[in-house]
Amino acid sequence: MTITWDGPQGKILPVLTAPDTVLSTVGDEVDPADPAVVQLAADLVATMRVSPGCVGLAAPQVGVGAQLFAVDVTGHPKAATTHGAFVLCNAKIIEASRWKAGREGCMSVPDLTGDVKRAGRVVVAATLPGSGEEVTVTTDAFEARALQHEIDHCAGKLFLDRVAGAHAIYQRKVYL
Amino acid sequence: MDELAITVIGPDRTSIVADVTEALAGVGANLTDSTMTRLRGHFTMTLICTGPSASAAEEALAPLEGVVTSVRSVSAESDKTDKGEPYVVSVHGADRLGIVAAVTRVVAAAGGNITDLSTRLSGSLYVLIAEVDLPGGSADELAEQLAVAAAELGVEVTLRRAESEIL
Numbered sequence: 344m345t346i347t348w349d350g351p352q353g354k355i356l357p358v359l360t361a362p363d364t365v366l367s368t369v370g371d372e373v374d375p376a377d378p379a380v381v382q383l384a385a386d387l388v389a390t391m392r393v394s395p396g397c398v399g400l401a402a403p404q405v406g407v408g409a410q411l412f413a414v415d416v417t418g419h420p421k422a423a424t425t426h427g428a429f430v431l432c433n434a435k436i437i438e439a440s441r442w443k444a445g446r447e448g449c450m451s452v453p454d455l456t457g458d459v460k461r462a463g464r465v466v467v468a469a470t471l472p473g474s475g476e477e478v479t480v481t482t483d484a485f486e487a488r489a490l491q492h493e494i495d496h497c498a499g500k501l502f503l504d505r506v507a508g509a510h511a512i513y514q515r516k517v518y519l
Numbered sequence: 520m521d522e523l524a525i526t527v528i529g530p531d532r533t534s535i536v537a538d539v540t541e542a543l544a545g546v547g548a549n550l551t552d553s554t555m556t557r558l559r560g561h562f563t564m565t566l567i568c569t570g571p572s573a574s575a576a577e578e579a580l581a582p583l584e585g586v587v588t589s590v591r592s593v594s595a596e597s598d599k600t601d602k603g604e605p606y607v608v609s610v611h612g613a614d615r616l617g618i619v620a621a622v623t624r625v626v627a628a629a630g631g632n633i634t635d636l637s638t639r640l641s642g643s644l645y646v647l648i649a650e651v652d653l654p655g656g657s658a659d660e661l662a663e664q665l666a667v668a669a670a671e672l673g674v675e676v677t678l679r680r681a682e683s684e685i686l
């Protein structure tokens with residue numbers, strides 16, 4: 344099943360950085376049929392597309408405390424399964440397995456990276472903006488990690504909340 | 520055997536590690552545990568070594584330029600076995616005075632022992648990650664106390680169990 348985004352053209356929004364408090368706020372559930380939600384979904388896709396290296400962007404990163412995010416890992420060398428560019432509302436992880444550590448960064452924490460353990464395979468239940476169709480996304484590897492990172496954003500969590508230990512954060516040398 | 524605890528700090532440049540360890544090796548110092556890193560452009564080293572007297576180590580390090588050193592004798596590691604349960608505390612938020620003091624005081628009051636800690640200031644974002652050993656069964660209460668302290672500081676805190684070894 345394809346879940347690729349085919350909604351309206353969005354506008355590019357500024358991306359907030361920590362310690363902005365919106366990034367630490369638990370996002371509200373959204374009504375996928377709400378035109379404002381559909382517009383925000385389009386804006387997230389548009390902003391993600393113009394941000395070099397960006398493979399996911401959640402509503403809190405553009406200042407909206409809501410459970411909505413865009414993901415697109417197409418063409419990424421670490422991606423195995425990919426579902427194109429898509430947006431999910433009210434996503435929940437219903438299965439997680441194959442836990443593995445990996446280095447993560449975030450547009451909202453531009454100068455640091457950290458080692459975070461994530462599931463290498465997830466099943467995520469969500470609804471699609473616009474149609475409100477319920478979908479179950481089964482994915483692995485890099486796309487699974489991206490989904491977990493974005494679902495964390497929607498819960499007011501950053502990768503900094505999950506780093507493995509005192510020596511698991513690093514100064515980023517180059518940001519794309 | 521007694522051990523020496525040595526600290527070295529100075530503006531980062533090439534060959535600090537080679538200079539310091541060569542000087543120490545020259546007086547028979549055998550390095551055991553050490554940690555070395557760069558903090559905002561300062562290269563810092565903390566070393567434990569065995570072998571020479573404190574005065575011999577001090578004399579060997581004295582000629583090094585551009586670094587501040589200290590040497591002291593310490594007793595060898597005790598056989599402490601009561602380690603508690605390993606947890607990781609993450610704190611992040613807007614930088615302000617006293618974050619580390621407030622958070623670590625809450626951990627200490629709960630009987631938690633900090634075994635490793637690092638902080639980073641990145642723009643206005645302050646990040647503290649601490650590894651702590653907690654008395655059995657104390658984590659839930661500590662999590663509540665940390666949440667109160669974090670709210671007063673205006674920062675975010677999470678407490679979670681550290682990964683245990685698989686093999």
